[in-house]
Amino acid sequence: MKKLYKTLKEHPYLKEYYRYLLMLKWMYKAETYEEGKRRLHILIGMMEESEGPQVWRWAKTYIRWEKEILQYFVNRTTTAKVEGHHTHIKLIKRISFGFKEVLRYTKKVLLGVMPERFIKLPNFITEGTTYCKQLSFLS
Structure with a gap:
């Protein structure tokens, strides 16, 4: 963890990406399909409000793959x-x-x-x- 905090301190622009990574993990911990969908939409909404064009592209990827991402909550498997x-x-x-x-x-x-x-x-x-x-x- 010390190495992570040091890296985030040295490169502050990575904090935003790390926050989205943690939110993605939070989304996958949802118990139901509906809860997972709600959390994914929260994540996408936050990413769309970002100032970085890379984050917008990342959010568009999640939008395009929403059906496949949410399929995880149906059978709890990934590709x-x-x-x-x-x-x-x-x-x-x-x-x-x-x-x-x-x-x-x-x-x-x-x-x-x-x-x-x-x-x-x-x-x-x-x-x-x-x-x-x-x-x-x-x-």
């Missing part, structure tokens, strides 16, 4: 995991620039997003070899 996988795949795609074989690229993406516990290594790798010891972090 964060899917978006994380999407970001990971985009990173693999960027790193893999120049792959000419689609199958090789597909395998690389699948290995990149697959949980390690599902990766099966061939027996010759897993049976006490030096190579096995080097790959022990996979098991």
Whole structure:
């Protein structure tokens, strides 16, 4: 917390953004759909009153995505995991620039997003070899 307060003191313009972040967290703590909607509208209203054009753009994003944001209160889930996988795949795609074989690229993406516990290594790798010891972090 000391580091946060120091940063906010050194960069006062960040206080406004931090306040909106806290309000967003407050919005997600609502118990019902109606309460969440009310809190989101309060947040958007405060953001629209801001003097910063970046904050207005941020508020417009919330307005555009209001239906999806409020869907959280229906089933208490978000798309964060899917978006994380999407970001990971985009990173693999960027790193893999120049792959000419689609199958090789597909395998690389699948290995990149697959949980390690599902990766099966061939027996010759897993049976006490030096190579096995080097790959022990996979098991």
